[in-house]
Amino acid sequence: MPERFRVVITDLIVEPLNHERAVLDEVADVVALGAMRESDLIGQVENADALMVYHYFRLTRATIDRLRNCRVIVRPGVGYDGIDIAAARERGIPVCNVPDYGTEEVADSAVAMAVTLARGSHFLNSRLRRGIGQWNVDQAAPIFRLRGRRFGIIGCGRIGTAAAMRAKAFGMQVSFYDPYLPDGVDKALGIHRSESLAELLSTSHLVSLHCPLTAETRGMISANEIRQIPRGGFLVNTARGGVVDSQAVVDALADGHLAGAAIDVLEHEPPPEDSPILAAWRDPSHPAHDRLLLNPHTAFYCEEGCEEFRTKGAREVLRALQGQPLRNVVNA
Template identity: 35%
Template sequence: MRETVVVLGGELAPEGRAILEDAGVAVIATKPYLDRQAVIAAMTQHRPAAVIVRLLAEILGPEEMQAGGRLRHVAKHGVGTNDIDLRAASQLGIPVSMTTGSNGHSVAEHALALIMALVKDFSRQDALIRDGVWDKSQYQGRELRGQRLGLVGYGFIGQTLAGMAAALGMRISAFDPHTPAEAFRNGVTRETDLDKLLSEADIVSLHCPLTPETRNLIDARRIRLMKSGAYLVNTARGEVVDEAALIESLTDGHLAGAGLDSFAVEPPDQDNPLFRLANTIVTPHVAGVTLDAKRAMSVMAAENVLATLCGEELAPRVLAR
């Protein structure tokens, strides 16, 4: 097969690249966070039959898709397709695939790690001891057992985290109008009122996709509905949260802390106030890219591309709508 695939925004794991190259496909990877003009230039130069989308600075739109004139498939290296214009792809007859389920465990584990680090006061204790302060009276850690975890979004990641949290003795409520009733089991309470969930949870963890309905879903009003001293964890998309309102609530002490893996603008400005607050733990949108997850995503993205180029039909669960 003499075709070209361009990976937009970073390299594939070796196992994923090998799947394509063993089939005779030329694989070209670009640097992360290309803007529209750089994407158009790459598409025009390489004329790929497919692209694998990793990290872009702007949405992959119709002009980019048509540049080069040979694009037959767009594969997302992950499950969040907010950086791809799905409507434009549909109008152009270009299917868009996702690596459904490939990194869910990694994201759930990352969310739990942020919860643990916040509630156990790890960052502050680490800073104190590095400054020569050995004072156990300053420890403010708490047990997770008995605390209520509120999940906003209850797909695979939310359900996986719920299982982990239940094993620690946490009480769990989840809000997701799209998840079927049978998913809410093993002691997980289905909450149909998001405001109620926020007002009752000790820890809120976000696991919803970014859509027009979820943009700024956790706004200033809803942050103020959260318990005084509650924690917010976001391993979903930064735009789901009103960042300015979050900063205000962390600064004035309404929220005890926040664990954030995603931001409204990525990469964020270095002077983002969230980075200067002592009650935040931040990571650079890596929850879903452990070595294990990256391998799985790369393999699945490559398999989706190869199947499409060979004329095979993809399973509905991996197709973005």
């Protein structure tokens, strides 16, 4: 009998590993470490033939340089900023992702949160539950009709495009800023292309982020950019926490420049107890409290989607173990 491969799932996913084993059981043993930090991997991954890595920590050169047999590192998700892809490339290890899972769910979540904020639903729910204000709409006014409002998208890839289609269904005018897309995408989608980030921000009533976290996008939305959004606008981030300055969001909510913000992703997850955005969200006396909606990085989630990213991630591992062409290499 040929020797079996060893596939290690570093974090997030634990037993039962039914989806992964359904794909890999004939060729590999699959183990899950349930690690919460990179140091938990020491002595556990060095002989792995493949790694499946999620998002509880960053997989750095220190770990990658210890891998002796690894044929592939798979990120069973879209974003791969948590893996040192350059270090893996230097070692000849391809890094792959699952770029199409969660497209619908993240777009649904982004537009749902935007609408919840813009319709005043979150604000009124937060206030009235604490017995603040009259049992009517007055304290949430002014609320404007969604139809005709400008929905601005930063990053119009798979998820950004799906969000655009959903915003259009509400009758909103949609703009996007994405300098890496070819000409004509705007015409194909029937939406407006902004030539600069400043143009998009200054003309959008609702801004939704759908870009990856890179050296270029880290900190891209800071206090200066938030001030370019018209007063009374809304900001939604289901992309990556490091793209947005969370302190600047809290400040803009507190002084009323932003009427609301929905944040699904933070730079550190879970956030430290001294996080300014966590403090504002938990403190009913904070002026940003009622206008801030936080989720724990769950915009991607649905039962069908979990099966999809786990199965597709395992299939990419199988292709690598069997020497077949890989489908989604991000560090070629």
